[in-house]
Amino acid sequence: MDAGWPQTIDGRWIRWTAPQGESASVHFDSFAANARPDTPLPTWTIWGGNHIDRPDWTLRFSTHAPAELLQDLTFELALGQGVQQVPARTLPRPARLAEQAPPYVPPPPCRPDSPRSR
Structure with missing residues (x-):
């Protein structure tokens, strides 16, 4: 590689x-x-993180x-684009409502008007 990355050969x-x-x-x-x-068997392995035994991605x-x-x-x-750390995102908390929503009231049960005929 021409990016200044040292090359080592190990077996x-x-x-x-x-x-x-x-x-x-x-x-x-x-x-x-x-x-x-x-x-x-993979021929090429590209990884990023602190150590090859525990990479963040592979x-x-x-x-x-x-x-x-x-x-x-x-x-x-080589340009450093692939190893940039993305800052952790914090999700915005929803604003609390000033007023509480009214409690849920179920609709009244349905009553048939006339008996069913079979």
């Missing part, structure tokens, strides 16, 4: 980790990439993932 894994202060990483699994085409892709999709995702991460 079957090639990892690109975001610079300090960012919490995202891209992993390539060379074993999965060379496995049978129908393997369920995206996993097979060898069939379009290169353009991977390129767009990693581009967004």
Whole structure:
């Protein structure tokens, strides 16, 4: 990656980790990439959060993932767009009504006017 993300190779894994202060990483699994085409193993793993063992979010892709999709995702991460923290929203509380609504009064029971004929 040309975004200043350090690359490490550890056995079957090639990892690109975001610079300090960012919490995202891209992993390539060379074993999965060379496995049978129908393997369920993810070839690419993109994650964000404090640690890979407990990420806030994870995206996993097979060898069939379009290169353009991977390129767009990693581009967004490299620019810092994918790791921005969204501030927690607080829902506005509904305003209290000045007056209490009148209690519910059920309608009177229906009484037939005439006996039913069968």
